[in-house]
Every structure is written in structure tokens, then in C-alpha cells.
Amino acid sequence: MDLSYTAEEDEFRARLREWLGKVLPTLPVKPSPDDWPGRRAYDCGWQRMLYDAGYGHVHWDASPTTRLIFLEETEKAGAPYVGANFVGLLHAGPTLAAEGTAEQRERWLPPVLRGDEVWCQGFSEPDAGSDLAALRTRAWRDGDDYVVSGSKIWTSHAEVADWCELLVRTDADAPKHRGISWLAMPMSAAGITVRPLRTLAGSAEFAEVFLDEVRVPVGNRVGDENDGWRVTMVTLSFERGTAFVGEVVACRRVLGELAVEARRNGRWDDPVLRRQLGRLNAEFRALWRLTQWNVSEAEASGGVPGVGGSVFKLRYSHARQELYDVAADVLGPDSLDLERAWVLDRLSSLSYTIAAGTSQIQQNIVAERILGLPKGR
């Protein structure tokens, strides 16, 4: 067991840190959460800067440890989040790299890396929820095209996306996991309507997408027809893998700020609150160590991240909510003021036990796939 880094890794960290120190002060002001075109431009501009500096590939090519360092340093320096490029860089991109043809990779991957094209995720449907395979959006063949009709929901960045990684049902008679295909749908196609959805935090974070006989070339299918569920599992394993590294670093920073605020406003004298903060310090230190453990394991096995991601997500999503609950205790009455720091974060933290598979679904995954308990009710 070793927690030290190699000379090359230390050098990568030092170079990255130096570069961040130089470029971050040159960034424009961050646009407001409701300004989607502004957010797209800002996020893509940042991706372009990373690309030009040689960091554009870091999510794909670099070793897991190098990625860990990248995410740790960018978060510590306060660099922009991956933002509108999230799906392209972390879901669709890796899936295309693993499952796409040479032609598909050449067509779609470079624009993602350069920040030229934005992807969104058309997986969830209004009536399916966590039962992802219960999707009803249908696609049938017409010559060289699929014709797609149905609707998707919780589609982040749909308003400004160029492409959508879309799950469609291509065989309605097959068992529900077997009749699905994975398509790259151009968001400019005729028949697509995007309706933004306002979240409980007040901002329009995602959208509902209606598809009315949208034509998608058959050549845009990734993997075989009706083999989309397997491709989807590849996508989801990326989603649940190392996606939270930067967030754990951010939570540890927030925790330190909370302690300072508590001392400033006198709440630090409350031993119950102080001990809660101490316990959260233990929690996030441990989550960081678990991240390092998982990254080392991924590096040793040299493959796609495994179901261990579910263990991490279960614990992290609850810890994040606890963190902002304690923040509310530190703030007191100000915790009801949306202008105060941490109040919006508290609201948005509520999505963590729901998004990307609810905690209940994740517990089923852990129980059945890791512990070997029988499937059932």
C-alpha cells in the first residue's frame, strides 16, 4: 500500500498547477445558471483551452492516477467544472471510443475534445425513471434512416447540445433489455422539441425532449441493432466511476469554510455542531481515500471502472446532503436566504440520491452484483 506519487506524476501536477495559475485569471466572468448559450460558450471555451494546452484528452488517455491528479488540481485551483461538456467528455466520448467504429470515432471524438460540439443524454423517460430499460421511445427502419418517436426527460444541456446519445426501442417484441439500440442523434434534426424544466433549486438545469418522427441515419447507431443495453452499461460504468473526484475535493474545501464561518459567528462554541463538523471531516477524508483506492484498483486491473462505483456513490450522495444540512445549522436563519453561500448548494444536493440511479437502485446493485443476494422484490 503506497500513497506516494511517482516523479512523473509529481511533475504532471506541478506543470498543471503552474498552467492553471497562469490561465485562470484570464477567464471571462462565469455566466448565470439560466444563460444557457453563455454557459455553453464558457464551458466550451475552457475545454478549448485545455485542448490547446495538451490536457484535452486527460479523461480518456491518461492513467487513472493522472486523471485523479488532474481533477484534484483543477478543483483546488477553482477551475471551471466540465459543465456543458459533461456528457460528451465523460459518457458519450468514452462509449464511442470503446464501442464506435473507426469512422464514428473520427467523426465525433475530435469535436468533443476541442469543445466544438456538445452532447446531451437521452436515456431517461417520463414513465421509466430508474427502470431505464422500460423505455418506450421507438425507432423503426425506413431505408437508411431510423424514424424515432417518443420523449425523453432530465436531459441536461439539451437546449444547447449538438448531439444526443439516445436510447431507442428497435424491437418492441423482444424482452425489455434486448430490443434497445444506442443512437447518436443530431439535435438539429426536424421533429425535435426541447422544453426546459425548472428544478426545485429554481434554475432550468435540464429539459424534456419530444421526438416526432425524427430521422437518424442508420450509420449513427453505435453497436449492433438491439445490443444497446450492453452499450449503455458501458456508458453507465463510466458515469459511476471517477465522476466525483473533483466534488470530494470541493466538499472538503466547503467543510473548512464552514468551520471558519462557525468560529466567526459563534456557533463553533456549540459542541454538538463542532463534533458534527469533525465527523464530516472524517467522512470526506475517508471518501477521498476510497477514491484513491478505487483509482488504484482501476489502474491495477487496467479496465473500465466496476460496480465499486455504486458503493462510492451511495455513501457520497448522502454525505454531500449531510454537509449542506450542517451548513444550514452553521448559517442559522440565514440558511433560508437564497443569496447566502451554500443555500443553493443545499437544494441542488438533493438530486444526488436520485440522479444516475437512486440510492435504492444502487443498493440493489451492491446487494445483487457484489454480495450475490438473489434478485427479487
Added chain:
Amino acid sequence: MRFQLTDDQRALRDAVRGVVGRSSSAGVWGLVAQFPAPLKGAPRLDRGFWRGLGELGVFSLRLAEVDGGAGLGLPEAVLVFEELGWALVPGPLVATHLAAGVVPGAATGETVVAAADGSLVEWLDEADVVLPGAEGAVALRSVDPLTPLHRVPAPARTDPVAVLLTAAEQLGTAARVCGLAVQHARTREQFGQPIGAFQAVKHLCAQSLVRVEVARAAVYAAAVTGDVVDIAAARLLADEAAVRGALDCLQVHGGMGFTWESEVHLHLKRAWVRARRGGGNTESEELLAADLLARAA
């Protein structure tokens, strides 16, 4: 960074596992059988078994080779104590380990060493040596039938290494009770199917594993860094994993779990005893709170 067990560390763990009975059905019950009437009087320590632990290197492993040890470090000690915790091995394991090289005979298991830790001393009557002494010790009727306890009036300071090794024992217990719960959930049938098919039971087991994995990362990392704040964090998560895990294991076992015949209660009671070592959770939480301000300054 390669935060995974090395081949040598795996081999060490497996060797200890073989000896303390983790892989054999004797396991816990072999040890418990040495105390046939746990409610009547204090248990005796099996000196032969204690010397066996000494031969295995449990007490001497961190001593230099010239002093008769194996010259290993905290990570190896943590792996060994995790196994001891898993197998519910009784005795003043941590105190004797820490006395190796200081008290003659401790390293080999010839001498049994007890120590005051906070306000409690474990195995006082069976010990040959007590550190730093136990003036005014009063016997308690211990909740754990396999850990006799005395209370001392003046609380003693705790060595962070003792806290870390205790956390490792708790981790072993957490892994053991998770395994027992899963095993029972897989085999016990009710309403025509294994109870593990029911989500309510499934989720108890899943949360138990999540606590084990989080605690494991914290304990192993603390062993690598040896940092007191890391150790405090490790102990909080390991205590939680052991105590909550044992309680959930008991719940999964249902009525059977509430009987003396089921071993679940022994794991729970040991976890409770260990959770009082090193000043308890309050001390660790305060240390971690202070660390937040120290880092922000």
C-alpha cells in the same frame, strides 16, 4: 500511487487468517468454546493460544529483525489486527503488541500485558504486567463475556497506534458481521424465498458493505500515513462500521439473532468495548474539528 495490498501483504494476511481460524468452521466457536460458561465468572486467557499468537508474530511484527521482530510496519500490523478482529480473538492484543520490545516476554507471547486506556483496563486479572499501572481499579461486570473490564479513577492517555489497531479490529468485525448477515440472507427462507430477495433486507446488507469499504479505505490510509488526524478519522468510520454492522446483522438474523447461541451478540459487545477505547468518539471528533480550523488558518 498504488493504494492496494502488495503480494507480501496479501500473503501475511492469508497466513494469519489460516491460523486464527478465519477460513475454518472452527473460527469464532473454537475460541468461544474455551469459555463454556460465559455468564459465570471471568474468562481465563488460554496461555498456549497466546504463545501461538506470539509465534505467529502478532506482537513482535513491528520490532526490528535484530530485536527478534519482522521489521514490518503499521500497514502490516493493521492487516493482522483486522484478522484478529474478524475472528473475535480475545485478550489484551493491542496492549501486548505495544509492549513488545519494552516488556520482556511480550513479543513472544510469554508475558500478557494489559494497559489502562482512558478509564478502562481490559484483562487486568489475567495480565502479568499492567501499564502504566492500575491504582484503585474496580471490577465491572463486563457486557462482553470475553473481555473482563476494570475501571480506573485516573484516565490514562492513549497512544494513537493503539487507536489505529483498535480501528483495524473494528474493521475486521465489520467485515465479519456483513458476511454473516449476507450468508443468513442468502440461505434463510421465508414466504417461499430467501429473505435476501426482499429489498428491505437487501438494503441492510448493502449499507453494511458500504460502511466496510469506506472504513477499510480510511484504516489502511491511516496505517500508511501514520497521521493522527487520519487515525482519528479511521477510528470513527471503523467504530460506525462495526457497531452499526453488528446491529444490522442482528436485525437480519431476526429472533435467532437475539439468542445467546447466535454469535452476533459477541461481535456487537466486542465492538461496543472497543468503541470506548482511546477516549471514545468524542475525542476523535474534537480532534478532527480542530483540524478543520488548523488547515483553514
